[in-house]
Amino acid sequence: MSPAVRPSWNDLPQGLRDALVRRLGHVSTAEVQSGGFTPGVAVRLAAVQGRAFVKAVPADHDLAPKYRAEAAVAARLPHTTPAPQLRWTGDLDGWVVLVFDDIAGxxxxxxxxxxxxxxxxxxxxxxxxxxxxxxxxxxxxxxxxxxxxxxxxxxxxxxxxxxxxxxxxxxxxxxxxxxxxxxxxxxxxxxxxxxxxxxxxxxxxxxxxxxxxxxxxxxxxxxxxxxxxxxxxxxxxxxxxxxxxxxxxxxxxxxxxxxxxxxxxxxxxxxxxxxxxxxxxxxxxxxxxxxxxxxxxxxxxxxxxxxxxxxxx
Ligand SMILES: Nc1ncnc2c1ncn2[C@@H]1O[C@H](COP(=O)(O)OP(=O)(O)O)[C@@H](O)[C@H]1O
Ligand SMILES: [Mg+2]
Known part of the structure; x- marks a missing residue:
């Protein structure tokens, strides 16, 4: 599978990184994911509040409505669905952000x-x-x-x-x-x-x-x-x-x-x-x-x- 070219944690704007750290606590490791073809951020984080998987795209990007739609669906999936739980979604420093439970797999x-x-x-x-x-x-x-x-x-x-x-x-x-x-x-x-x-x-x-x-x-x-x-x-x-x-x-x-x-x-x-x-x-x-x-x-x-x-x- 050929990966998308995704920004890594240190390439993310300081404002987004700071906002994520405010929500999740200090981030000790960040593993940028390569599956999929979306040029947004997809990163597994180990933070003070536990592990999390974060997807984000600039709020003015063409794909932003798709990220918001994904958040709306993820928030309403029954708990018995074999899907990661959406923990939080919202706009942070000009980015649409989705925070999911992290899946090691x-x-x-x-x-x-x-x-x-x-x-x-x-x-x-x-x-x-x-x-x-x-x-x-x-x-x-x-x-x-x-x-x-x-x-x-x-x-x-x-x-x-x-x-x-x-x-x-x-x-x-x-x-x-x-x-x-x-x-x-x-x-x-x-x-x-x-x-x-x-x-x-x-x-x-x-x-x-x-x-x-x-x-x-x-x-x-x-x-x-x-x-x-x-x-x-x-x-x-x-x-x-x-x-x-x-x-x-x-x-x-x-x-x-x-x-x-x-x-x-x-x-x-x-x-x-x-x-x-x-x-x-x-x-x-x-x-x-x-x-x-x-x-x-x-x-x-x-x-x-x-x-x-x-x-x-
Ligand atoms: N909850 C999760 N925990 C850990 N890794 C995940 C999780 N969700 C997605 N990933 C990884 O990140 C990649 C991209 O996420 P995905 O939601 O498929 O975004 P895209 O819309 O960019 O395809 C996936 O192929 C997978 O490797
Ligand atoms: Mg995908």
Missing amino acids: RYPDLSPDSPDVPVAVAEVASLAATLTPSPVDAPLAPIARGGQLHGWGELLRAGAGDRLVAGLGPWERDRLPLLAELERAWVPRAAGPSLVHGDIRPDNLLIRDEDGALMVIDWAQPSIGAPWQDVVDLIPHMIMAGHEPRAAEKTLIGVPAWEELPAEVVTSYAAAYAGYWTRMSRQPSPPGVPNLRAYQARAAQAALAWTRARLLQ
Whole structure:
């Protein structure tokens, strides 16, 4: 996983550091975290008041509303949710700050035969038990996720002479009209009553050292919808970690939300991710996030392999 370029503790403005020290007491160690692609601050602190994980972004940054939305969701998650508790949120010295319980842990390994795979599948599948009906208000999944997870339609409309289309592989270039149609069919099936995390991937999951429990972090893309979306989102990440598409799907056998999902919805969802990541990987890099587009290009290859496997079956 290619990390974001994040500021380290000593690079943070003195005002923010002082304000954090006023809230948490003297900070003895600060470990800057590298997962994720947000150019904000993500730092594990050992302070007088105990350990804490702090996320912060300048209040005038484009991402500030996203941080505030994450805080609103994190504050309302039921205590039984396998997620770190939000201890405090507010503005400090011009920064939006979220202070969470610190989790000592590691990302799950989603490669073939990894013992983390069944743990991740079971825990993500069981989120819906605590999050139905949704305990928070959030955008509806068919609109929020359906409005984002697509890309073939844009590429089709760009036309054969477009630079973005010229860079496609021959398989997808020859099937653009089919893929553009396919990528929309899952959207009505995204509707439902549950809180959907919406950004399930290994760097938003932590296996806690203390007890091996899987914790779900980074609730910054919430929506209200059908719970199959979070567990099915593991599939492209398992493929990125080395699974064959069919083998990745097999790890979901026995999960009711997966068993009940019509085959054409899965194929459509795979195509939607392939289109989304293909489209996004061709955008210019956002400032301060140099590794995102290469990551999306790898993710697009995984989702394309998944789509092809489903269409060839
Ligand atoms: N509560 C926590 N305790 C310890 N580390 C955490 C905690 N929450 C997140 N992290 C680490 O910080 C990284 C970035 O946090 P995350 O909430 O995913 O932010 P981003 O929006 O930047 O992806 C995670 O990938 C993880 O390594
Ligand atoms: Mg993250």
